Amino acid sequence: MYNSGKIIIGLLVFVLAATFPIWYNAATGQSDEYKPDPKIVVDTGYCVAETNYMRKAHMDLLNDWRDRVVRDGERFVNVQGEVMEMSLTNTCMMKCHWNKEDFCDECHNYAEVSPYCWDCHLEPKEVE
Amino acid sequence: MGIFYGFVAVVALVLLVIFGVGALGLDTLFAVVIPYAAIALFLIGFAYRVFKWAKSPVPYKITTTCGQQKSLPWIKNNKLDCPHSTWAVIGRMALEVLFFRSLFRNTKSELKSGPKLVHGDEKYLWLGALAFHWSFLIVFARHYRFFTNWECSVMTLVNNLDSFFQIGLPMLYMTDLILVGAVTFLFLRRVLSPQLRYISLAADYFPLFLIFGIAASGILMRYFMRVDIVEIKNLAMGLVGFNPAVPEGLGIIFYIHLFLVSVLFAYFPFSKLMHMPGVFMSPTRNMANDNRARRHINPQNPEVKIHTYEEYEDEFRDVMKASGLPLDKEE
Structure with missing residues (x-):
């Protein structure tokens, strides 16, 4: 083999980069057992949409709400007979999911997603 | 005909997943066994071919040169286009690998009415290739987030820039559009130009269709x-931790995406896509043009049997002595 030193180093760098998650996760002791668990604190028994839909596509719903409120001036939506305000802060967060850190961030951090909701919205905080 | 085979092959692969997962319920096969096999094939095949290339002798120094060679001190040497030292080779190689400098030189010749032969620049291939490779690299690197919890600040910056226009939710990545646009361009280039067709x-067509399928399923x-996404990351983390568990109800589009990616990995070592390591291994690019300063020994040179005068004298000493010939060594 010619230039074996350089080629083996190059190949080694490539294989290490390609298999980075395997040895990095093993080295830092990241368990693949960890599963995010968004905590439901107020269990009203229902949400604005069914759980399976919310899990996959809540961003569609929130995006749709935002467009309807901001662009069309609609403020309320009828969910199973109940009139709700289309508002991330007033409906989603104030009524049920006020625990942003244990609810929203749980999955967002896991999937390394950083939604820009909080560029405008304030997260509710408990007042002592 | 090639275009037909390439297209049918990719469509068949998609149908295979829909049938395998949708009808037969072979979740584990498509989510665990095939990805593992594909990655193993990729790494082993990749290394095998690189070693095979490394074993091939390079008889001559065949650097391609596009500039003035280093010679007399008062003649200006073009370091990048005619590298003389290892550092200059690294510089030229870096420009080639990162910015496709040789494609930038691409020219075309056309027969215009007259008839007149016209030569000119042709930068579209360079631009298309650059857009394709860079956006593919960014999209590929972004997928590391599914396999590790490592937060890379560089990737965060790239993603923020990539979703600069904040369209939709999840925000639209420009590289997704550029990747599909570039792969479409590279395909149309082959179809529309009679010479290329x-x-x-x-x-040539199969990888283009395959990558188009991967990009399209990813965008969908x-x-x-x-x-x-959380279930998909659970699966991915399980795969790299060698402890995979297939979640239920992942959606057929995910299986299509994963299977096409697996096929790309498995196909890689057998295909023209090996230009990825190949560019580093090409003797026309990775050698310094220093023929006149340093001797390049051809490893294929056969062993030549030599018979020195000393040995000749030893062999015929007695005869030479008897006939009175002069000798270097008397005994």
């Missing part, structure tokens, strides 16, 4: 057909 084979999954 003539030299294009199934092996990200922007249109919702999948459970």
Whole structure:
């Protein structure tokens, strides 16, 4: 083999980069057992949409709400007979999911997603 | 014909997943066994071919040169286009690998009415290739987030820039559009130019269709057909931790995406896509043009049997002595 030193180093760098998650996760002791668990604190028994839909596509719903409120001036939506305000802060967060850190961030951090909701919205905080 | 085979092959692969997962319920096969096999094949095949290339002798120093060679001190040497030292070779190689400098030189010759032969620049291939490779690299690197919890600040910056226009939710990545646009351009280039169509084979069309399929299924999954990202990351983390568990209800679009990616990995070592390591291994690019300063020994040189005068004298000493010939050594 010619230039074996350089080629083996190059190949080694490539294989290490390609298999980075395997040895990095093993080295830092990241368990693949960890599963995010968004905590439901107020269990009203229902949400604005069914759980399976919310899990996959809540961003569609929130995006749709935002467009309807901001662009069309609609403020309320009828969910199973109940009139709700289309508002991330007033409906989603104030009524049920006020625990942003244990609810929203749980999955967002896991999937390394950083939604820009909080560029405008304030997260509710408990007042002592 | 090649275009037909390439297209049919990719469509068949998609149908295979839909049938395998949708009808037969072979979740584990498509989510665990095939990805593992594909990655193993990729790494082993990749290394095998690189070693095979490394074993091939390079008889001559065949650097391609496009500039003035280093010679007399008062003649200006073009370091990048005619590298003389290892550092200059690294510089030229870096420009080639990162910015495709040799494609930038691409020219075309056209027969215009007259008839007149016109030579000119042709930068579209360079631009298309650059857009394709860079956006593919960014999209590829972004997928590391599914396999590790490592937060890379560089990737965060790239993603923020990539979603600069904040369109939709999840926000639209420009590289997704550029990737599909570039792969479409590279495909149309082969189809629309008669010369290129003539030299294009199934092996040229298949990777283009495959990558188009991967990009399209990825875009569908990200922007249109919702999948459970958390479950997918659970699967990915399980795969790299060698402890995979297949979650239920992942959605067929995810399986299509994963299977096409697996096929790309498995196909890689057998295909023209090996230009990825190949560019580093090409003797026309990775050698310094220093023929006159340093001798390049051809490793294929046969062993030449030599018979020195000393040995000759030893052999015929007695005869030479008897006939009175002068000798270097008397005994």
